[in-house]
Amino acid sequence: MLDIGHDVLTARQFERSDLTRLAEVAERLEPIARGEKVCRVLEGAVMANLFFEPSTRTRISFGAAFARLGGAVLDTSGLETTSIVKGESLSDTARVISGYADVIVVRHPTPEAAKIIAGAALVPVINGGDGEAEHPTQALTDFYTISKELKARGKPIDGSTIVILGDLRFGRTTHSLITQMSVFDDITFHLVSPEALAMPEAYADIARKRGHTVKVFRTLEEGLAGADVIYATRYQSERFQIDPTVREAAERLRLDAKSFRAHAPEDAVILHPLPRDEVFGELATDIDAMDNLAVFRQTDNGVPIRMALFVTILGVADSFHEMTRTPAWPLRRRPE
Amino acid sequence: MLDIGHDVLTARQFERSDLTRLAEVAERLEPIARGEKVCRVLEGAVMANLFFEPSTRTRISFGAAFARLGGAVLDTSGLETTSIVKGESLSDTARVISGYADVIVVRHPTPEAAKIIAGAALVPVINGGDGEAEHPTQALTDFYTISKELKARGKPIDGSTIVILGDLRFGRTTHSLITQMSVFDDITFHLVSPEALAMPEAYADIARKRGHTVKVFRTLEEGLAGADVIYATRYQSERFQIDPTVREAAERLRLDAKSFRAHAPEDAVILHPLPRDEVFGELATDIDAMDNLAVFRQTDNGVPIRMALFVTILGVADSFHEMTRTPAWPLRRRPE
């Protein structure tokens, strides 16, 4: 059970009770995340945003989450060009930075880097993505979004059908998603991809071993049938050579207003971890006007769920509401 | 009329009443901008400083303005290297970031980028410069400086003579300046530049159509005569090939203590958007000791005028003073 002082390193560490609890806390934090309430519970605390590779959105999402709670954020996005090139070990860097901060968020191109850093740091470490391996806060954001979207449609997660669509081989968030959602009961996963970009069996096996149904499809017609959730991903074309066969197969799996209406249930929710590739068009913008598209609600959700992690591991999940007030500025966001 | 929730996209959106109001608000904010008073009205609010091209001074000026009001600043200066290269549209980025922040400042090399971002964002957007097109907060800073400097000399803006000197073709701040100042009455503009770097007629026409007098000169002797304000700019030599003819013409227009004393009225104010080119020397440093040089008062003014924008569009222009107090630290700035 995630508790004060713990690290957040892998999607595998969260059991159902963790997810339920984090979603409850995140929901209570939403008005603060949106600037409708002000909370200064972490005033005086420092978070080090330790980015060894650029990822503006993840960095800013963590930064906003910590700042919304009153904490100070120190960004270290230039790390690859400094101490590291002088031959310093990741452990030394981690130990040093942990003397400056109360919590560390780390993004690193190397698998296991977050684990090494957590081993050397004196403060809790949150994995903000380590190479191919893990991106647990993205998985939490995806879970939280699915949870809220299904709830809004009067459906439980247990028993739902989740379609995972696109590049299931290199899209690491799809691996985390199937892992994370497998803690629930009786899910039917539809894995829809070009054959060359199928999900590695190891991840499908995680779902099967927990008693879920895993079906593999090569067409939208079959794949989208019965979907409660459709999780599309970008083709990671910087990581593999797209040959004409793959490209053709991928093009047949493009999700747009037409293919969605033709094959998906009317109330299916569409997620995508973003960025979507607007050139390739795996998730067309003609869907943007449809309320089914939850991708921006999904990015919005990244802030409260990360806030939920911060208040939990810093030990203020049960007390932050006492330090919440109405903001001095009246501005509210424009309606979407 | 600029109001709560509005975007700040172009110098053309401000009418005389906007400028007068913003100057009043900025003046009340000056003690806070200088650290002589502390104001925490925006405590809990988040500003995203969305910089797609580097511009340290503009970025820091916005950051200081927001931080002086108690808000948190998230810098995204690495943007060009992340999502954008993955094929994401500016609209998607804007919508996503607007889920993290209460206000967005954007700097982008492409004209119209700020407008696209404002169209997709759920929060107000301030244009921090979009390529050749616009830099409205620089124009506001310049207006505010002229307003204060003339007032200190007991002169109104109406009826004044404003000399615009240097590279009037590529120096976009001169275009914004003539546009912005044209909302006042009966200005005489002296446009002084090498012939090849003359101001585009479109901008001179804006002034003429509002009934102002526009005169074109090629010498300092004629150009500086009767000046109340002299606005010098850097030759944007990275944007054009300086041939010997242009260079000679530009050299004859160098403003230094000698040429200023020879041709300008004793109480003329000298502005420059900085950086000045100390190699080329279009505004010599031997003027630095003269009180006529207002260029650093001008950069100082960039903070309170940006604060005035923030309090206006976030809706606290009439209430921030209630949340102002004396700082705990006694340090004051050194006299200049």
Added chain:
Amino acid sequence: MLDIGHDVLTARQFERSDLTRLAEVAERLEPIARGEKVCRVLEGAVMANLFFEPSTRTRISFGAAFARLGGAVLDTSGLETTSIVKGESLSDTARVISGYADVIVVRHPTPEAAKIIAGAALVPVINGGDGEAEHPTQALTDFYTISKELKARGKPIDGSTIVILGDLRFGRTTHSLITQMSVFDDITFHLVSPEALAMPEAYADIARKRGHTVKVFRTLEEGLAGADVIYATRYQSERFQIDPTVREAAERLRLDAKSFRAHAPEDAVILHPLPRDEVFGELATDIDAMDNLAVFRQTDNGVPIRMALFVTILGVADSFHEMTRTPAWPLRRRPE
């Protein structure tokens, strides 16, 4: 005597009374530095972290120090790519930034840059390292660490033996260290290095002129004998060609658990300004488990000593404790 409004430019400006006073103030600030107490004395103040070359650790250490006191930090690590390339002078940049902030920290590759910036700025300037020349806050951190470590062992600084080991020619922190520690009485300095990397005579002379004993050694056996403090440094191999002779000599001076136990007194303290070169191994990681190794206590100390500078030059060294409270979050650091 360091006082309100002063600049911090060189290790030579601190006399014994300054160091004693700063250490006292730093010690009172330690609970705040570690997040065990919250202090908001600088709420409303702005610090500009003006970095013309990357140095993440120094930048973050200053940032953490200022943020822990409640102030806002504006980072300007992209400076080398912006105004400077447009031909702007350091003086103009300094004056402009000093209009945005209450204190400036500057890191610059050029000697004397900090002095030039201090000459033009309207607010106090702290030198965060200027090229080969100075790094006074590192020297303060080193002094503070020696002071605390010796005190914990019941020893005074006066009369102690300080071994300086490694690249004494290019390692600027060793130059600052011998300078800084020379304000105490009756120190015995052991300078231990390959012959080609000996400490420049000018620095050894500073110690000799203040009446200290300076001995030069080429072996650990002689060099470590009687040590109270061993200050090791990285071979700055990016600055010189390591020929086989130097490499062999350097390898004989490697400090590891075995050589330490063979030649150094049992309670000797080991410092290193970090990063250590884990490839070259001048300070082996097999020492990490020994309490003698103070290198991480040393980096931790960098925060309270920098806080001590901030509260002193901003004038709140005697009042910050009145604005100190218990944090809302219960998390404490993991034991080392």
